[in-house]
Amino acid sequence: MRTIFYNMRSTREILITNDDGIEAEGIHVLAGIMAKYGNVTVVAPLHPQSGKSAALSMDTPLYLKQVKDEPGYREYTFNGTPVDCVKIGINECFPKGELPDIVVSGINHGANCSVASLYSGTLGACIEGTVYEIPSIGFSLCTHKPHPDFSPVLRYADSIIEKFLAFPPDKDTYLNVNFPAIPADEILGIRMARRGRGRWVEEFDTHYDENGGKYFMMAGHFENHEKEGSDGDHWLVYHKYITVVPHRVDTTDYAEMERLGRAWGL
Amino acid sequence: MRTIFYNMRSTREILITNDDGIEAEGIHVLAGIMAKYGNVTVVAPLHPQSGKSAALSMDTPLYLKQVKDEPGYREYTFNGTPVDCVKIGINECFPKGELPDIVVSGINHGANCSVASLYSGTLGACIEGTVYEIPSIGFSLCTHKPHPDFSPVLRYADSIIEKFLAFPPDKDTYLNVNFPAIPADEILGIRMARRGRGRWVEEFDTHYDENGGKYFMMAGHFENHEKEGSDGDHWLVYHKYITVVPHRVDTTDYAEMERLGRAWGL
Numbered sequence: 001m002r003t004i005f006y007n008m009r010s011t012r013e014i015l016i017t018n019d020d021g022i023e024a025e026g027i028h029v030l031a032g033i034m035a036k037y038g039n040v041t042v043v044a045p046l047h048p049q050s051g052k053s054a055a056l057s058m059d060t061p062l063y064l065k066q067v068k069d070e071p072g073y074r075e076y077t078f079n080g081t082p083v084d085c086v087k088i089g090i091n092e093c094f095p096k097g098e099l100p101d102i103v104v105s106g107i108n109h110g111a112n113c114s115v116a117s118l119y120s121g122t123l124g125a126c127i128e129g130t131v132y133e134i135p136s137i138g139f140s141l142c143t144h145k146p147h148p149d150f151s152p153v154l155r156y157a158d159s160i161i162e163k164f165l166a167f168p169p170d171k172d173t174y175l176n177v178n179f180p181a182i183p184a185d186e187i188l189g190i191r192m193a194r195r196g197r198g199r200w201v202e203e204f205d206t207h208y209d210e211n212g213g214k215y216f217m218m219a220g221h222f223e224n225h226e227k228e229g230s231d232g233d234h235w236l237v238y239h240k241y242i243t244v245v246p247h248r249v250d251t252t253d254y255a256e257m258e259r260l261g262r263a264w265g266l
Numbered sequence: 267m268r269t270i271f272y273n274m275r276s277t278r279e280i281l282i283t284n285d286d287g288i289e290a291e292g293i294h295v296l297a298g299i300m301a302k303y304g305n306v307t308v309v310a311p312l313h314p315q316s317g318k319s320a321a322l323s324m325d326t327p328l329y330l331k332q333v334k335d336e337p338g339y340r341e342y343t344f345n346g347t348p349v350d351c352v353k354i355g356i357n358e359c360f361p362k363g364e365l366p367d368i369v370v371s372g373i374n375h376g377a378n379c380s381v382a383s384l385y386s387g388t389l390g391a392c393i394e395g396t397v398y399e400i401p402s403i404g405f406s407l408c409t410h411k412p413h414p415d416f417s418p419v420l421r422y423a424d425s426i427i428e429k430f431l432a433f434p435p436d437k438d439t440y441l442n443v444n445f446p447a448i449p450a451d452e453i454l455g456i457r458m459a460r461r462g463r464g465r466w467v468e469e470f471d472t473h474y475d476e477n478g479g480k481y482f483m484m485a486g487h488f489e490n491h492e493k494e495g496s497d498g499d500h501w502l503v504y505h506k507y508i509t510v511v512p513h514r515v516d517t518t519d520y521a522e523m524e525r526l527g528r529a530w531g532l
Binding site for chain 1: 316317318319320321322323324325326327328329330347349350353354357358381383384385387390393397398429432433435436438439441456457458459460461465468469470473475479480481482483484510511512513514515516517518519520521522523526527529530532
C-alpha cells in the first residue's frame with residue numbers, strides 16, 4: 001500500500017478492473033492469478049464496456065455495490081466505465097490518502113493491438129491508473145470467445161507480472177499485454193513491441209428496422225499496415241508472440257511542438 | 267477533397283463534429299467560421315457526448331439523419347459518439363474512396379487542457395480523423411456556459427486555421443486548441459504548449475435516492491501540478507494565452523520499449 005506520508009503496511013494492494021464487466025471469465029481468472037501478489041480489490045463494471053476508451057460517466061447516478069468480502073479479496077460492481085471503476089476504487093475502496101500499489105486490467109476477451117488500443121476500455125482503466133501515477137498493466141487474450149482457453153495467460157502471466165513489479169514502467173506510461181489465442185505450448189516467446197499500424201475498414205453494416213428505417217451497426221475488419229517481420233504488436237501476436245507495448249499517457253508530441261512552433265512563427 | 271487515386275476536385279472538403287451535440291452553439295459557430303475554407307459537412311452527435319473520449323458504440327443501432335442540405339453546407343445527426351460521427355461521416359457522407367481534407371471538432375463548451383484531454387470527446391473525434399491520416403484539429407472555449415462570448419475564437423480562429431492548413435501536423439498527430447473565456451481584447455497571444463500536468467481530486471459527490479440508496483455523481487476539482495511560467499496548456503490558458511498542443515495518436519513509448527526490453531531481458 002502506497003501512503004502519501006509514510007508506508008504503514010507491508011501487503012501489496014492490487015486494484016483490478018476490466019471492460020467486459022463482472023460476468024466475464026477473464027477478470028476472475030486475473031483475480032486468481034493476482035491473489036499471490038497481495039490483497040485484491042476487484043471493482044468491475046456492472047455492464048459490458050467494450051470500446052469505451054477512457055470515457056467517464058457524467059451526469060449519471062453511479063452505484064457501488066460490494067458483492068464479496070473475503071480475507072485478501074474484495075469484489076465490487078459499479079455501473080460505470082472502466083475509468084469510473086478505477087476512480088471510484090481509488091476514491092472509496094482504500095483508506096483516504098492511500099492508493100493501491102498497482103492497477104491491473106483484464107483479462108480482456110479480444111485483442112487490444114494496433115488502433116484497437118485507442119478504443120479499448122481495458123486500456124482506459126490503465127490510463128486512469130497512470131493519471132494517479134500507479135503502475136498499471138492491461139492483459140488481453142486475442143479471442144472474443146466467452147469461454148476461451150486461458151492456458152497462454154496461465155503459463156506466462158507470472159513471469160510478466162514479476163518483471164512488471166521488479167522493473168515497472170515510467171510513471172507516465174502503462175503496459176499493454178496481448179496473448180495469442182493459441183495453446184500455451186505453441187507460444188514462441190514474449191516480445192517488447194510498438195503499437196502496430198493498421199486501421200478498421202468497411203466499418204458499418206447496414207440494417208433496416210421494423211419501420212423500414214435504415215440504421216448502421218459497427219462492424220468492419222482490420223487492415224494490417226505492417227510488413228512481415230514487423231515489431232508491431234498486431235503482427236507479432238498473430239505470429240505466436242506475447243506482446244508488451246509501453247503506452248504513454250502524456251501524448252504531447254514534443255518534436256511537433258518545436259517544429260510547428262517555428263513553422264507557425266509562435 | 268483527397269482522392270485515393272487522383273484529385274478530381276478543387277474545393278476543400280471539411281468534416282466537422284463535436285461532443286456537445288447538435289444543439290450546442292459551439293458547433294454552429296465553428297461551421298460558420300469554416301465555411302470560407304471549403305464545403306462543410308457537419309455530422310454531430312444527436313445527444314451530448316462530453317467525457318466520451320475515443321469511445322465507440324458497439325452493439326447499438328445507429329441512425330444517420332440529414333437535417334440540412336444547402337450549397338456548400340450539409341448537416342447530419344448521428345446517435346453515436348464523436349468517434350462514431352467521424353467514422354460514419356467518412357464512410358457514408360463522401361464518395362467511396364474519397365476522404366475529407368480536414369476534420370475539425372468543437373467548439374467545445376469547456377476546457378480540454380491537461381488530463382481533460384484524455385476524457386475529451388472533442389479530441390476523440392480528432393484521434394479518429396488522425397487514424398485516417400486526415401489533418402485534424404479541435405477547438406475548445408474554456409467555459410461551460412451554453413451561450414458564451416465566442417469573441418476570442420472569432421478574433422483568432424482564422425489565423426490558427428490558416429497556419430494549420432499551411433503547416434499541418436505530422437500524420438500521427440492532431441492539434442488541441444484552447445481559448446481562454448475572456449474578452450478577445452484581453453488575449454495575450456497564441457502559444458504552442460505541452461499538455462499540462464495535474465489531475466482531478468475529490469472526484470465524486472455522494473447522494474441518496476428516494477429509497478435511501480447511496481449513489482455517486484462525477485464531480486471534483488482540478489489540481490494544477492504546474493509551476494508559475496509553465497509551458498503547460500492549463501497554466502497558459504488561465505494566464506490569457508490561446509494554447510495549441512500537438513497530441514500524438516501513436517502512444518508507443520519508444521524510450522520505455524528500449525529500457526524495459528533490456529531490464530526485462532527480452
